[in-house]
Amino acid sequence: MSSELTDKVLVFIPTFNDLEKLAELTRAVCALGHQFTPLVVDDGSSPPVSLSTLDKRALLTRLPGNLGLGVATHVAFDHALRHGYNLVVRTDADGQHPIDAIPDLLISLRSQEGISLIVATRTNRHEGHGLRSFVAKFVRGYFSTIARWMSAGGAPSDVNSGFFAANRSAMEVLNETPLEQFPEPQMYILAPRRGLKVGEISLEQLSREHGSSTITVGRALMLLYRFNIFVLAELLQKSSNR
């Protein structure tokens, strides 16, 4: 199916101490076709990612410290825009996003009229038990409701999905705003508010084989705080633009 795609695609994989699956992921991306280039953005892992462990076509940059997914996303967009990549795909380093779903994601992006950004909505995102899962469900529901309201229904239903594809217009627009540590809700609200059309496809997220989520209780509270500040700042900007 990837042979239908002739665009130059940069698949960026941000990682922070998630090293086990990187070699396999970069090989899987290269296997999709010659037009796909994997870019690993090492967000301050210790030990750092070594280029020799990755596929020989993979690109790697190491950030001097844990600066967050927002900076990693900017680095990928900067590179894609400079080197003529038509599309960028983000996938997680823990292997939960199936690499073989990337062509479907890109074909959906190309086939739907006017879409600049497409998000893979996780059909199994509400699975799980216990207090942590309950809180996560509540927070996700809150984010989705606010995102839908802020974007007049233009945001995807899963605003926390880290599996997305963007074309050059989306990269240019999103690169204008400093993205936060966990930038997904911010991106999926900003895009429709800046006039971009956002699409979505459904996808089952794979289970995690290595490591654990980087979102601790403290980080989750900070995430909630940042989201609310972003929403208020956007609303203030809108009222001041009137």
Place this chain on the structure above:
Amino acid sequence: MKLVVVIILALSLLVLVRRRLLQVDMSFPLFGGLIILGFASMSTDFIDWIAARLDVLDAPRAIILIAIAILLALVTVLAIAYSRLRHRQIMLIRHLATMDLDAQENIAAPRRS
């Protein structure tokens, strides 16, 4: 005695600036705070006047209120300076990453073709 303390503190700030341990711009709010707290608090008339303006019943407490306000202003100034530095640091890191990836892309291009 109060005047001596104020002068010693002002000289200390000056030494820090001269030794480049403190940037001139960052020393400005510290000097401002020192002047307000040091000299203005020596004037009983000023303390009574400011206490009346702020509706503070016990006049000397007005100075504590001003000190807290100055400290909050200083923290805000420092937080703004830190945020600007952080933004510049991120822009620099993005630039370095771009250069790093440019070099790799140039090496990889012949390999891909």
